[in-house]
Amino acid sequence: MGRLCQPWLGVLVLGGTLAVASVTVRNQTVFSKGGRSFIGQKTNSTNNKEGYKIDEFATKILTGKLTTIFLPMIYIIVFIIGLPSNALALWVFFFRTKKKHPAVIYMANLALADLLFVIWFPLKIAYHINGNNWIYGEVLCKILVGFFYGNMYCSILFMTCLSVQRYWVIANPILHSRKKSEIAMKVSAAVWILLLLGTVPLYLINQTVYISNLNITTCHDVLPQSVLANDMFHYFLSLAIGVFLFPAILTTGAYILMIKTLNASITDATIGKKRRRAIKLIIIVLSMYLICFLPSNILLVVHYAQIKSSGFSNVYASYITALCLSTLNSCIDPFIYYFISKDFRDNLKNALLCRSVRTTKRMQVSVSSNRYPRKSPSYSSSSNTTKSTY
Secondary structure (H helix, E strand, O other): OHHHHHHHHHHHHHHHHHHHHHHHHHHHHOOOOOOOOEEEEEOOOEOOEOEEEOOHHHHHHHHOHHHHHHHHHHHHHHHHHHHHHHHHHHHHHHHHOOOOOHHHHHHHHHHHHHHHHHOOHHHHHHHHHOOOOOOOOHHHHHHHHHHHHHHHHHHHHHHHHHHHHHHHHHHOOOOOHHHHHHHHHHHHHHHHHHHHHHOHHHHOOOOEEEEOOOOEEEEOOEEEOOOHHHHOHHHHHHHHHHHHHHHHHHHHHHHHHHHHHHHHOOOOHHHHHHHHHHHHHHHHHHHHHHHHHHHHHHHHHHHHHHHHHHOOOOOHHHHHHHHHHHOOHHHHHHHHHHHHOHHHHHHHHHHHOOOOHHHHHHHHHHHHHHHOOOOOHHHHHHHHHHHHHO
8 A cells, every 4th residue: 555655645745846836936927037048138128129138158159059050950850750759659559559557558648748849849940040039929939938848847757657667567566457557547647737737837927038139039048137046946946856856766766676676586597588688678768867867957956056156157058958968868768668568569560560450469369379279178277277376
């Protein structure tokens, strides 16, 4: 019973963290604007627009090759690979996978989060290629920012759910499959509701700012300086700690316990080979998780710490680079599904070969019949007993 309460305890902790952040931001938005961005200084209005100017460091970043060439190039790669691969994975999970095990439920939600994440990339690519000039209006900018952060952290949470579930399969093998699936569905719904509410603060402030000395309108990259260190500080700090650090500890702990359990059970040579392969795969998945998400969240905290202590940050360029590189995870995830799930591999192969679900089922029955031919009644009884004991 205690183990079953663990995922809900995590959801409640994350919910409380984001709730506090949301209230903090909502109360402060009335008085000021700010956020994870370059600092903008207000200037005299031009062309009936409220203008802002930025320092030389921010100007070099917004007009340099980093944001106008490198970032859109990475986003294009992620979009080209991530969109079709996640759409295909989602189709396999929903329409080709008959048994909806907890792992399937979490992987399907992860694929959906990644798909909703990359589907907005064309707007972000156009923004950077156009010299970081946003021409699509305030509403679309808010939606882009909300989906960008919401679905990125949603992916992190579902990867955490998947890692914990995989460990539970080893630690609690006798738990009823249907019960596990019900828990997975409830936890998935809680994650989506949590992140939906958690992105509300991003819609409460204006995300577009007109830069008079560059004659461009930025989306989330430059925001007013007023109370910058306090306005959305608690919100983004809560995301970094509550929706990354805490899940990262859970994920790392689950994978370490999984490796420890698998190592302890390596006795038979044939089984040992499979277990060693599983351990290598676990290490790869954990490494990709930490490499993709750890640098951007650390730099986010450093960025805010610098602004709070000195009123200036020189790590924002590094942060947006790390954030961009972290999006590569969205096009890596579908390949992880392929390697960690035999069912996914089989269903994907059958789908690519245009085999219907009925045809696939017939083939499985035929293979099973050839592998286990009918025997005499006495032999069959003995065989069934042995199989049940095993």
